[in-house]
Amino acid sequence: MNSQCKHFLIMLISSLLILGCSTTRLVPEEKLNIKQSIEQRNQQLLTLNKWQLKGKIAFLQTNKRESASINWKVNNDNQQLNLSTYLGISVLKLTSNNDLHTINLDGKKYQSSDLETLIYSLTQLTLPVKALSYWLKGLPYQPSDHIDYHPETQLPKSLNSQYDGRLWQIKYSKYKNIKNKSTNTLLATKITISQGDLTIKIAINNWTI
Secondary structure: OHHHHHHHHHHHHHHHHHHHOOEEOOOOOOOOOOOOOOOHHHHHHHOOOOOEEEEEEEEEOOOOOOEEEEEEEOOOOOOEEEEOOOOOOEEEEEEEEEEEEEEEEEOOOEEEOOHHHHHHHHHOOOOOOOHHHHHOOOOOOOOEHOOOOOHOOEEEEEEEEOOOOEEEEEEEEEEEEEEEEEEEEEEEEEEEEEEHHHHHEEEEEEEEE
């Protein structure tokens, strides 16, 4: 691992408290008059191909813990994903155009069509980016995935998803109404993803759609 990655992993441990335990709140923060069936909400989110989120992400395993600020922007088949330390120092800068992924790290450029392998080889972080773009919206990645919905809000409470030959468990503990000029969309802002001894916690401060 290069010197900047080591510096990144050491500095980020102290910011884990930001993603600490939170009270489960599946009812959105503000009172809403949004009445959608599960099918209507899923159809709306399947067409949501342009979005941006900003927040914190933590990777927790038995013998190591790392966290970072995350800024992720998606525009159809193009995306930009930036991870930085709590001091705002850019550590990983990803740009994807269709199936070509480019990461700038430590002053060098790396490219591959296999994004997850590229990220892991450079940072030792497991980040299932393809499936995550679905999970963040509470959508199944595979048709066989199973979702449990909150009986009152009809919002996803948990999701079991098959990805890369492994079973992933996703839990949603907080939602917010995200508004733009024409629509209101209920999106999760506290998400926990588990697979084996890996837990990924995401706290989203800002959604833009």
